[in-house]
Amino acid sequence: MTDLTLGGMTSNLEPKSGWRARLALSFAHHRDKTRVVRSERMGPLSIQRAFYPEDEVCHSYLLHPPGGVVGGDRLEVVVEVEANAHALITTPGATKFYRSGGRLAHYHQQLEVKSKGALEWFPQENIFFPDSQLKMHTQIDLQTGARFIGWEMQCLGRPAIDERFDQGQIRSSLHLCLDGKPLLIEHFNTLNDQLQGSASGLRGYPMQATLFITPADDLLLEKVRETIQQSLDHWSHPDIQVGATRLDGLIVVRFLGYQTESLLQLMTLVWKTVRPSVMNRTACVPRIWAT
Numbered sequence: 613m614t615d616l617t618l619g620g621m622t623s624n625l626e627p628k629s630g631w632r633a634r635l636a637l638s639f640a641h642h643r644d645k646t647r648v649v650r651s652e653r654m655g656p657l658s659i660q661r662a663f664y665p666e667d668e669v670c671h672s673y674l675l676h677p678p679g680g681v682v683g684g685d686r687l688e689v690v691v692e693v694e695a696n697a698h699a700l701i702t703t704p705g706a707t708k709f710y711r712s713g714g715r716l717a718h719y720h721q722q723l724e725v726k727s728k729g730a731l732e733w734f735p736q737e738n739i740f741f742p743d744s745q746l747k748m749h750t751q752i753d754l755q756t757g758a759r760f761i762g763w764e765m766q767c768l769g770r771p772a773i774d775e776r777f778d779q780g781q782i783r784s785s786l787h788l789c790l791d792g793k794p795l796l797i798e799h800f801n802t803l804n805d806q807l808q809g810s811a812s813g814l815r816g817y818p819m820q821a822t823l824f825i826t827p828a829d830d831l832l833l834e835k836v837r838e839t840i841q842q843s844l845d846h847w848s849h850p851d852i853q854v855g856a857t858r859l860d861g862l863i864v865v866r867f868l869g870y871q872t873e874s875l876l877q878l879m880t881l882v883w884k885t886v887r888p889s890v891m892n893r894t895a896c897v898p899r900i901w902a903t
Contacts, residue, residue, distance in 0.1 A: 630684025630715070633657040639670060639729075641696040646670035649694075657687060666896040669698045673900055674735070680708035683715025683745055690722045693729040693758075698891070700732040702898050706767075706872075707735065711743040712780070719748040725758035730891055733762030734883075734898070737819070737872050740768050742777055748784040754826065756791055759890055763879055765821040766800055768808050771870050776818070778805050788824065788862065795862045796824075817853070817868040821875050825863040825886050832889055833858045836865060839885045843878055852878065 633655030640649045645668045651659060660673040674689065681687065693699050709717060725731045740746065754760055764786065768777035784800040800807075800820065807813040814820055825832070836856045844852065852875065853868040865882060869875045884895035 630682065630686065630717070631655055631678065632686050633676075634688040634690070635659065635674070636690040636692075637672070638692045638694065639697045639699040640694040641668075641698075644668065646697040646699055648672065650692075655687075657689065663899070665899065666893065669700055669893070669896070671700045671702075671896075671898055673898075674701060674703050676703075676707065680710045681717050681719065681746070682710045683712025683717055686718045688720045688722075691724070691731070691733075693723075693725045693731045695726045695728040698730040700734070700896075700898065702734040702900065703736045704900050704903075706737045706739050708739045708741065709744040709746050710741050712745040713743075714745065716745045716747060719746065721748075721750040722753075723751065723760075723762075724753045725755065725760055727755040727757035729755075730759040731762070732883075732891070733760070735764070737765035737767050737821075737876075739770065740766070740777055740780065740782055742769060742775065743779045744782070745780055746782050746784070748782070750784075750786040752786070752788040752824075753792070754788070754790050758826075760824065760826050761883060761886065761890055763821060763823045765819065765872070765875060767819045767872065768802070768805065768814075769818055771818045776805050777802065777808065780804065786822075790826075790861075795826075795859055796864065798822075814868060815853070817870060819867075819869045819872065819875060821867040821869070821879060823863075823865040823867070823879050823882060825865070825890060827861045827890065828858060828863040828886075829861070830858065832886060833863055835885060835889075836863060836882055839882055840865075840878070843881055847874075854878065 635657035636652040638650035658675045663671040769775040788796040851870045856865040887895045
């Protein structure tokens with residue numbers, strides 16, 4: 613690997629090495645609104661200029677110009693939200709993990725929210741093409757008094773063209789901690805389509821999503837469950853399975869489905885329901901979701 617530089621400059625890599633990319637962002641409240649006060653970039657990860665559709669809250673879009681991840685790539689995203697800052701982060705489209713040719717790709721995400729800080733983390737889905745090989749880890753560290761709503765969406769193969777994840781390996785983990793103590797540790801691991809075909813796994817569904825909400829109590833959990841049930845009854849979506857539980861001050865909502873659109877629609881509705889209670893704001897949908 614040669615000529616690797618910081619500050620948004622192009623990195624020239626030998627083809628066999630894969631991309632090495634890192635993006636580190638810090639958000640702080642400064643001059644009446646949340647701003648990106650630090651941005652360190654290496655390789656093909658970047659951030660679009662901040663948007664302020666709701667005044668103080670900073671809406672940011674993560675960009676990955678190559679459009680996909682292949683074997684040998686190593687990507688890292690680090691986000692830090694300081695006290696009194698409020699950031700909403702999303703992506704313009706799905707992250708695609710392509711066929712790897714036997715090489716392993718690595719993707720690490722580290723999110724830290726200080727006390728009195730707020731982060732809304734809404735990446736689009738991860739699409740795992742057959743024969744992709746990936747090790748992925750998401751670390752979420754919250755301090756007491758932090759507010760967090762976030763989700764992950766995983767898609768095995770491309771259901772729209774009846775493509776299954778019949779070859780490849782995914783090893784994905786997520787740790788969510790409060791003051792250094794784990795609230796949730798979970799794994800999304802599969803060799804070929806074993807997880808999709810398992811009755812204790814995805815039960816034949818190609819897509820899985822998880823929504824995280826904190827702080828939360830039983831009253832908010834009941835509101836989440838009512839919203840989900842009313843929505844499923846109204847939309848008549850037999851292709852979605854969903855359940856919500858509370859682990860101390862954390863609500864975890866799990867979804868199984870066949871289509872990104874229906875899962876995203878339901879998760880967005882839950883977000884709209886809980887945001888006033890958690891973030892003290894009505895929902896303001898990122899405008900990039902409408903493009």
